Every structure is written in structure tokens, then in C-alpha cells.
Amino acid sequence: MPFGNTHNQLKMNYIAEQEYPDLSQHNNHMAKVLTLEMYANLRDKQTPSGFTVDDVIQTGVDNPGHPFIMTVGCVAGDEETYEVFKDLLDPIIEDRHGGYKPTDKHKTDLNPDNLQGGDDLDPNYVLSSRVRTGRSIRSFCLPPHCSRGERRAIEGLSVEALGALDGDLKGKYYALKDMTEEEQQQLIDDHFLFDKPVSPLLLASGMARDWPDDNKTFLVWVNEEDHLRVISMQKGGNMKEVFTRFCTGLTKIEELFKEKGHEFMWNEHLGYVLTCPSNLGTGLRGGVHVKLPNLSKHEKFSEILKRLRLQKRGTGGVDTAAVGGVFDISNADRLGFSEVELVQMVVDGVKLLVEMEKRLEAGQSINDLMPEQK
Amino acid sequence: MPFGNTHNNFKLNYSVEDEFPDLTKHNNHMAKVLTQEMYAKLRDKQTPTGFTVDDVIQTGVDNPGHPFIMTVGCVAGDEESYEVFKDLLDPVISDRHGGYKATDKHKTDLNFENLKGGDDLDPNYVLSSRVRTGRSIKGYALPPHNSRGERRAVEKLSVEALNSLDGEFKGKYYPLKSMTDAEQEQLIADHFLFDKPVSPLLLGAGMARDWPDARGIWHNENKTFLVWVNEEDHLRVISMQKGGNMKEVFKRFCVGLQRIEEIFKKHNHGFMWNQHLGFILTCPSNLGTGLRGGVHVKLPKLSTHAKFEEILNRLRLQKRGTGGVDTASVGGVFDISNADRIGSSEVDQVQCVVDGVKLMVEMEKKLEKGESIDSMIPAQK
Numbered sequence: 001m002p003f004g005n006t007h008n009q010l011k012m013n014y015i016a017e018q019e020y021p022d023l024s025q026h027n028n029h030m031a032k033v034l035t036l037e038m039y040a041n042l043r044d045k046q047t048p049s050g051f052t053v054d055d056v057i058q059t060g061v062d063n064p065g066h067p068f069i070m071t072v073g074c075v076a077g078d079e080e081t082y083e084v085f086k087d088l089l090d091p092i093i094e095d096r097h098g099g100y101k102p103t104d105k106h107k108t109d110l111n112p113d114n115l116q117g118g119d120d121l122d123p124n125y126v127l128s129s130r131v132r133t134g135r136s137i138r139s140f141c142l143p144p145h146c147s148r149g150e151r152r153a154i155e156g157l158s159v160e161a162l163g164a165l166d167g168d169l170k171g172k173y174y175a176l177k178d179m180t181e182e183e184q185q186q187l188i189d190d191h192f193l194f195d196k197p198v199s200p201l202l203l204a205s206g207m208a209r210d211w212p213d214d215n216k217t218f219l220v221w222v223n224e225e226d227h228l229r230v231i232s233m234q235k236g237g238n239m240k241e242v243f244t245r246f247c248t249g250l251t252k253i254e255e256l257f258k259e260k261g262h263e264f265m266w267n268e269h270l271g272y273v274l275t276c277p278s279n280l281g282t283g284l285r286g287g288v289h290v291k292l293p294n295l296s297k298h299e300k301f302s303e304i305l306k307r308l309r310l311q312k313r314g315t316g317g318v319d320t321a322a323v324g325g326v327f328d329i330s331n332a333d334r335l336g337f338s339e340v341e342l343v344q345m346v347v348d349g350v351k352l353l354v355e356m357e358k359r360l361e362a363g364q365s366i367n368d369l370m371p372e373q374k
Numbered sequence: 375m376p377f378g379n380t381h382n383n384f385k386l387n388y389s390v391e392d393e394f395p396d397l398t399k400h401n402n403h404m405a406k407v408l409t410q411e412m413y414a415k416l417r418d419k420q421t422p423t424g425f426t427v428d429d430v431i432q433t434g435v436d437n438p439g440h441p442f443i444m445t446v447g448c449v450a451g452d453e454e455s456y457e458v459f460k461d462l463l464d465p466v467i468s469d470r471h472g473g474y475k476a477t478d479k480h481k482t483d484l485n486f487e488n489l490k491g492g493d494d495l496d497p498n499y500v501l502s503s504r505v506r507t508g509r510s511i512k513g514y515a516l517p518p519h520n521s522r523g524e525r526r527a528v529e530k531l532s533v534e535a536l537n538s539l540d541g542e543f544k545g546k547y548y549p550l551k552s553m554t555d556a557e558q559e560q561l562i563a564d565h566f567l568f569d570k571p572v573s574p575l576l577l578g579a580g581m582a583r584d585w586p587d588a589r590g591i592w593h594n595e596n597k598t599f600l601v602w603v604n605e606e607d608h609l610r611v612i613s614m615q616k617g618g619n620m621k622e623v624f625k626r627f628c629v630g631l632q633r634i635e636e637i638f639k640k641h642n643h644g645f646m647w648n649q650h651l652g653f654i655l656t657c658p659s660n661l662g663t664g665l666r667g668g669v670h671v672k673l674p675k676l677s678t679h680a681k682f683e684e685i686l687n688r689l690r691l692q693k694r695g696t697g698g699v700d701t702a703s704v705g706g707v708f709d710i711s712n713a714d715r716i717g718s719s720e721v722d723q724v725q726c727v728v729d730g731v732k733l734m735v736e737m738e739k740k741l742e743k744g745e746s747i748d749s750m751i752p753a754q755k
Contacts, residue, residue: 008424009424010423010424010515010521011521011523011524013523014521014523014524014527015523018522018523018526018527019521019522019523020522021522021584021587022551022587025551049384050382050384054521058583061583061584062582062583062584062585141384147384147385147388147393147428148392148393148394148395149385149387149388149389149392149393150385150388152392153388153392177396177399
């Protein structure tokens with residue numbers, strides 16, 4: 001967001017108390033953590049690209065809370081943000097990611113052979129399966145902070161790398177600015193394109209998707225909330241196939257970037273580094289659109305999801321409501337578990353949820369099916 | 375908007391071409407003026423508070439055009455923006471303000487006695503009369519750019535100044551963050567309170583940051599004199615009342631404004647003003663007088679007449695919906711106000727409104743009777 005050079009120094013003319021935001025009406029992770037003392041300690045710092053603590057927290061100041069989800073309320077502007085502002089971000093990460101400590105190590109596992117089952121979720125209930133993650137390209141600023149030149153450079157690099165994919169991953173790039181309104185709407189309806197920013201939580205800067213021929217099963221978004229969002233999806237319940245394509249494609253893309261001298265932002269502690277602290281680790285959200293009209297009205301629905309380490313969203317994605325008893329069910333965790341582990345939870349969990357739905361349809365109890373806390 | 379220290383220099387690692395915005399689909403004043411060469415020249419500059427050319431233009435880049443109005447597409451972050459970025463802003467000002475040149479001088483006239491007539495606009499047609507302007511407090515950054523500390527300092531100073539007013543101006547300050555939803559809705563319905571910012575034009579310029587911190591409304595007991603604190607400008611000063619007595623509205627406006635200015639001066643914070651641009655405000659469209667004087671007037675017939683736009687043009691007036699900028703009219707009632715801001719004085723501009731609205735009401739009456747208005751079409755003012 002910022003482009004100025006001297007404004008952070010100018011703010012130092014005011015004491016911390018005068019600059020500290022009023023968070024009394026706020027309910028997000030940032031507001032729970034940021035004290036006046038912490039703000040005072042951090043406010044004269046900046047990352048090498050000039051991101052300041054006020055940049056980190058602005059979204060959380062401007063959006064006090066959300067009715068459905070506990071929002072994070074802060075973002076990173078570059079890789080170094082997580083280091084320079086660790087006093088703020090470590091406790092947020094800990095609170096958001098189930099107690100993940102500053103000394104913890106994260107594991108990456110993108111071997112689809114390690115996934116058990118997942119090829120037989122009932123397509124009468126499971127309408128579609130999808131796995132997405134994000135990737136940031138090292139040495140560039142992140143979407144909240146990048147200039148037009150940086151954003152275009154990321155696009156240029158990404159298009160080159162993606163253009164080198166072949167076989168069933170071969171595809172094409174469509175720049176948002178050349179798309180007609182009709183094309184955009186169609187893609188939104190297909191669940192391929194993110195909505196134009198309706199959620200005040202997200203900053204979208206432009207987007208493109210890339211699909212091979214008619215299959216539209218592997219897509220990459222460029223410069224939306226992260227440098228890259230990589231998505232594998234298809235109708236029906238064969239999550240194994242979706243995950244296999246996901247891992248294969250992602251690994252190939254990473255190789256292609258490396259050939260051009262660009263790595264993804266990753267470290268042993270935080271895993272893949274992304275814009276929103278909620279997406280650290282795997283950055284993976286794997287899920288299904290599944291019909292659960294009976295189960296979703298059951299009083300224990302939220303409890304069941306919790307125990308399975310799953311979360312529900314509406315079918316428009318984050319910040320939307322469910323339509324017609326169809327829910328988006330996905331893994332709740334991102335960090336501290338590997339990709340395989342998270343998709344395993346989705347596969348096992350959704351299998352159980354569908355069984356429960358069938359029981360309830362038949363007017364039977366589901367009490368004996370209640371799972372333990374995973 | 376910006377708070378970083380080093381990011382502008384960081385951008386210089388990219389060529390001008392790589393950083394220059396794509397304005398091919400754009401239709402606003404900034405896009406008409408900003409060439410790549412100009413951008414190249416300005417991009418390494420900043421004002422003393424750190425406002426850069428990218429900050430100036432961001433709202434115009436993010437908002438390519440508006441269906442009803444030709445938007446400006448750029449904002450100032452402080453008083454110095456108009457000097458440091460004059461290569462961009464002078465042509466924008468000239469285009470927006472009818473050819474106003476970089477060497478022109480602006481006149482200020484807040485002597486209400488110089489207004490002729492204006493006390494007898496027909497209240498059967500003229501539902502309400504209003505005059506507003508903005509003021510910026512010298513020494514502070516403007517709403518696109520100020521920090522929370524600065525914004526709060528502006529609020530504190532303003533509240534001190536306003537609370538020392540007396541007589542018909544005696545009033546009270548209502549900070550936005552302690553107003554109930556019900557109070558807010560009432561004030562919006564009364565046309566007293568500014569909307570929560572939803573216009574992408576304002577959002578794109580960073581004016582909604584930290585909302586509602588340090589924003590509020592001050593008004594006198596009669597609700598005929600109001601001051602908005604920290605909306606699109608540091609201060610918006612408004613005089614308004616039901617009916618058509620624009621003379622009274624303007625008198626209260628001038629008297630109140632001058633009293634406020636005296637108090638600010640005593641605190642060593644005068645208003646931003648210079649001989650060339652008059653009063654300095656956030657949006658280049660509000661330079662000069664910053665004055666918008668107008669009425670809500672019923673013109674159901676005239677507004678559907680083929681020559682309505684032309685008439686307004688010649689009278690140097692503009693129309694808006696009754697919700698203000700960016701809204702549509704409801705029930706044939708229009709907000710009619712002066713189109714000019716700079717190059718003519720406050721008295722001149724309100725005179726245009728008074729004379730112009732008087733004429734349009736006469737035209738409306740003629741059309742009601744089924745008569746022609748061709749003989750009444752005015753010459754270009």
C-alpha cells in the first residue's frame with residue numbers, strides 16, 4: 001500500500017498513545033494481541049522494502065470484526081514482515097494455528113501416494129472436490145505492498161513458467177484486463193474466478209486463470225491475494241485424483257520457477273510464506289461442496305466439524321453463506337500439519353459426514369458415529 | 375495513505391514503463407493529463423510529509439470512470455502536493471476549472487451583504503437551501519495521508535475552536551464513534567451527517583482509514599450550522615435550512631466561517647490558502663472557494679425537457695441526486711448547485727445559484743401551464 005518515504009518518521013512526532021489505534025470495538029486476532037506497549041516498540045521499524053507496523057494492521061483497524069469468522073486483522077507486505085514484526089505476528093500465529101510456537105517446525109509432504117483412499121466419496125452428495133494453495137515468489141513484495149512494476153514482473157515470470165507446462169497440464173493464460181464482463185461472470189459462476197472484491201477483507205489486484213483445453217481442472221490465479229494461487233478441482237468425489245494432480249502440477253511449477261532462478265518463499269518454521277498469517281504452513285485448503293441439508297441443521301454439526309478439524313463456508317468461498325443445504329467443507333488447519341495429513345482429514349471427515357447425512361435421511365440417530373477430537 | 379519510508383525508492387528499481395499505470399480504459403481528469411514522460415519526471419519526488427505521485431493518482435487508477443460525472447482521479451495529501459506535483463495538477467485544475475491558468479489569481483469574498491436578493495425563492499418548489507465549503511488546517515497532512523495521531527490532533531483543535539462559538543452558533547460535538555446507530559441514521563436522514571464511506575472514489579484515496587476514529591459532527595442547537603470533522607477534508611462547514619431563503623443561509627455561512635477562522639488563527643493554525651488556488655482542499659475540484667451552494671428543488675417537468683442540461687450549463691449550475699454526489703434524483707427533486715469553485719468568489723457563486731434557480735422555477739411553472747420556455751433560455755453566463 002504505501003509508497004511514501006518519510007511519512008513513518010513524521011508519525012514519530014506524535015507519541016505512541018496518539019497514534020495507537022482504538023481497538024475497543026474490535027474482535028480480530030490482531031486486536032487481541034496488539035497492546036500499546038507492543039505498538040510503541042514496533043512503530044519505528046520497517047522491513048527492507050518499507051513495510052511498517054501500521055501497514056501490517058491497517059486492514060484489522062478498518063474491519064473491526066466479522067459475523068461468521070474470527071478474522072486475522074493483519075497481513076504481511078513481504079517475506080521479512082514475519083521477522084521484523086514477530087512480536088506481533090508470533091502470538092497471532094500461535095492463537096490462530098492452535099498453539100503453534102515460535103520454536104516449532106513445520107513439515108511439507110506433497111507426495112500423493114501417501115494419501116489413503118479418497119477416490120470414492122459418494123458423488124450423490126459430494127458435488128465437487130478441490131484443493132488450493134498459495135505460493136509467494138521470493139524477493140518480491142506481497143500483494144498489499146507491491147508496486148505496479150513488481151506485480152507485472154510477477155505476472156511476467158508466472159506466465160513464462162506456466163507456459164512451459166505440458167501434457168495434461170498444458171494450458172493458457174487469460175489476463176483479467178482483457179476479459180469481457182460476460183467472461184468474468186461465467187468464470188465466477190464456474191467457481192474458477194474469484195469474485196471481484198466484495199469482501200472488504202481482501203484486496204484483489206487482478207487475476208487470471210489458466211486451464212488446459214476443455215478440462216479446466218488445474219488453475220492458477222496470479223496476483224490475487226497471493227502471488228500465485230494454485231487450484232486443482234473437478235466435479236464429483238475423487239479427491240485422490242484432485243490431490244495427485246495438485247501435487248504433480250505444483251512440483252512441476254516449482255521446478256520451472258527454480259530453473260529461472262526464482263524460489264518460493266519457504267522456511268522451516270513457517271513453511272510456505274503467504275500474505276495472510278492464516279495461510280502459513282501448507283497454505284492448503286482442501287475441500288468439497290457437499291449436500292448436508294439434514295446434518296447441517298443438527299445441533300451437533302459445529303461440534304462434529306470441530307472434532308474432525310474441518311470448517312464450513314458458503315459455496316461462494318470465504319465470507320459467503322451456504323445455499324440450498326450445500327456446504328463447502330474443508331480443513332481448518334494450515335500450519336503444523338503436512339499437505340497429506342490435511343487432505344487425509346478432509347477425506348476421512350467428509351466420508352463420515354456423508355454417512356451421518358444418510359442416517360439422518362433414514363430418520364436414524366447418529367450418536368454412535370460421533371467422532372473423537374482429532 | 376502511505377506510511378512506509380523506503381518503498382518509493384524501491385520502486386525506482388523498475389523502469390518507468392514497468393511502473394506507469396495502464397490508463398487506456400480510463401476517463402478521468404488525471405488520465406487525460408498524465409503521460410509517461412510526466413510520470414517519469416515526477417515519480418522520484420515527494421512532499422515533505424512523504425506524499426508521492428503514486429499516492430496522488432491511486433484513486434484515479436483504481437476508478438477508471440464514473441457514469442454520471444467526470445471525476446478528478448487525483449487527490450492532495452498535504453498543502454505542498456499542489457506545488458511539488460504542479461506539472462500534473464496545474465493541467466488537471468485548468469481542465470476542471472474552465473481554463474484556470476497557472477498564473478491566475480483567485481478572489482475570496484465572504485461579505486454576505488454583496489449578495490443581491492436570494493431571500494424569496496418559492497418554497498413550493500425550493501424545499502431547502504444549503505451552502506457548504508471545506509477548510510484545511512495549516513500544518514497537517516490531509517485525509518488521504520494523515521496518520522491517526524494527526525487526525526486526532528485536527529479533531530481536538532477543531533472541537534476546541536467550535537466549542538467557543540456562541541449566540542446562534544452555540545452547539546455541541548458528536549464524535550462518530552460514540553453515536554448510536556439510531557442517532558446516525560436520523561442525522562443521515564436529516565441530510566446532516568456524512569455517509570460512511572462507500573464511494574470507491576473516496577475509498578481508493580485512503581480517506582476511510584481508521585474509520586470512525588476522530589470523525590464527528592458538530593452542530594448548533596437549531597441544526598442550521600454544521601461542521602463535519604475529518605471526512606473528505608479536515609473541516610466541512612455547512613449552513614442549511616428548509617425553504618428558499620438562501621440569503622439567510624449565506625449570511626449565517628459567512629459569519630460562522632469567519633468566526634471559526636478567527637479562533638483557529640488564535641491557535642496559530644490558520645486555514646490553508648494562497649492567492650492562486652484560494653482555499654486548499656483535498657480534491658482539486660474543490661479549490662478556490664470550495665463552495666457548493668444549492669437547493670433541493672422540484673423540477674419534474676423541466677428536468678425532462680430536452681434543453682435541461684443546456685440550461686444548467688449556461689447558468690453555470692450542476693445537478694445531483696438528493697443524496698449528494700454519486701446519487702440519483704428521486705421524485706423529480708434535484709439538488710441544483712453552482713458548478714464553479716475557482717476563479718469566482720463566494721458571493722459570485724451563490725449569486726449564480728440564486729439567479730439561476732429563480733429562473734428555473736419560473737420555467738417549471740410555465741411548463742406546468744403547458745406554455746413554452748423558449749423565450750426564457752438564458753445566454754451563457
